Amino acid sequence: MPPQLVFPERISLAQRPTPLQRLTFSLHAGPDVRLWCKRDDLTGSVLSGNKIRKLEYVMADAMRKGADTLITCGGLQSNHCRATALVAAMHDFECHLILRGESVAPADGNLLLSQLAGANIQTFPVQTYQRELTQLFSETASELKKRGRRPYCIPTGASDGVGIWGYVAAAQEMAEDFARHGIDNPLVVCAAGSGGTLAGLAAGLRVFAPQAEVLGVAVCDSAEYFQRRVSEDIAHAQSLFPDGELPSVEPVKVLEGYIGPGYALGYPEVFDVIASLAAADGLVLDPVYTGKAFYGMLAEHKKGNIKQKDIVFVHTGGVFGLFPYKNNF
Numbered sequence: 607m608p609p610q611l612v613f614p615e616r617i618s619l620a621q622r623p624t625p626l627q628r629l630t631f632s633l634h635a636g637p638d639v640r641l642w643c644k645r646d647d648l649t650g651s652v653l654s655g656n657k658i659r660k661l662e663y664v665m666a667d668a669m670r671k672g673a674d675t676l677i678t679c680g681g682l683q684s685n686h687c688r689a690t691a692l693v694a695a696m697h698d699f700e701c702h703l704i705l706r707g708e709s710v711a712p713a714d715g716n717l718l719l720s721q722l723a724g725a726n727i728q729t730f731p732v733q734t735y736q737r738e739l740t741q742l743f744s745e746t747a748s749e750l751k752k753r754g755r756r757p758y759c760i761p762t763g764a765s766d767g768v769g770i771w772g773y774v775a776a777a778q779e780m781a782e783d784f785a786r787h788g789i790d791n792p793l794v795v796c797a798a799g800s801g802g803t804l805a806g807l808a809a810g811l812r813v814f815a816p817q818a819e820v821l822g823v824a825v826c827d828s829a830e831y832f833q834r835r836v837s838e839d840i841a842h843a844q845s846l847f848p849d850g851e852l853p854s855v856e857p858v859k860v861l862e863g864y865i866g867p868g869y870a871l872g873y874p875e876v877f878d879v880i881a882s883l884a885a886a887d888g889l890v891l892d893p894v895y896t897g898k899a900f901y902g903m904l905a906e907h908k909k910g911n912i913k914q915k916d917i918v919f920v921h922t923g924g925v926f927g928l929f930p931y932k933n934n935f
């Protein structure tokens with residue numbers, strides 16, 4: 607019998623299944639290494655990237671709870687906030703974004719799209735945001751309640767026991783990709799930002815493709831942080847959906863040497879890999895997440911640290927975050 611899990615309810619937002627494509631981009635490896643890309647940048651047009659898969663479960667949960675307003679948070683160029691703002695507009699919800707950083711006019715990339723989607727946007731200096739995020743959520747929620755709204759709070763990156771189901775489901779989809787392409791023992795590589803994609807993949811692959819190994823590439827924080835986050839998010843999912851039978855996982859592998867000067871700060875190797883891959887395969891990465899993850903994967907492979915014959919890079923999207931970095935190309 608094929609492995610099974612009981613999934614929570616979801617609404618349909620992502621274009622699924624996304625393609626699994628073979629890349630020609632040279633790995634500087636022998637001819638028997640195959641590099642693949644799971645095209646989660648194709649989950650939609652403006653509604654694209656990994657957050658859409660998570661929001662399928664989050665939005666179903668918000669609707670079940672009778673909410674009519676979404677509150678979430680992130681950086682000024684947050685892909686997650688842009689996706690949330692668009693999903694809210696599609697479903698006639700209000701959307702409130704708590705953003706980190708000073709906004710500069712005119713808005714670019716994701717911030718422009720969030721504005722066009724009609725989100726209510728508040729920005730805060732980095733330190734205030736970091737110190738007071740919990741309070742900013744509760745103040746926004748209580749203001750909304752006073753106006754008779756029914757707010758639903760989504761944590762950073764929709765990484766919690768609800769959102770990670772999006773990548774548990776993606777792991778099931780990938781198991782079908784592996785079977786179709788004769789991929790036996792792949793290494794699955796993704797960027798780790800708030801950790802939910804990694805958590806969902808780790809738990810989901812354990813069920814649907816136990817021969818696969820998963821590797822997160824940190825774009826902020828430490829390996830130890832992500833190992834803890836992954837266990838916490840999975841434990842949260844198990845407690846919210848006790849009949850789901852989601853398994854726990856061993857501490858996940860996380861690379862922490864590719865952050866560079868900091869979160870959302872690029873470095874020359876990352877800009878170079880973005881340009882080379884665009885020219886070689888017509889595949890466009892972003893400097894915040896996928897560019898660092900892809901560069902980290904190449905560098906580890908070059909060092910001989912990757913033994914698998916099939917390497918599957920999960921392209922989690924982020925193209926709108928590329929444009930604010932135009933001066934680096």
Ligand SMILES: *Cc1c(COP(=O)(O)O)cnc(C)c1O
Nearest residue numbers: 685799800801803895922923924
């Ligand atoms: C948010 C994001 C990630 C990281 O995913 P997490 O689940 O937050 O770890 C990776 N790539 C892109 C483009 C993202 O927007």
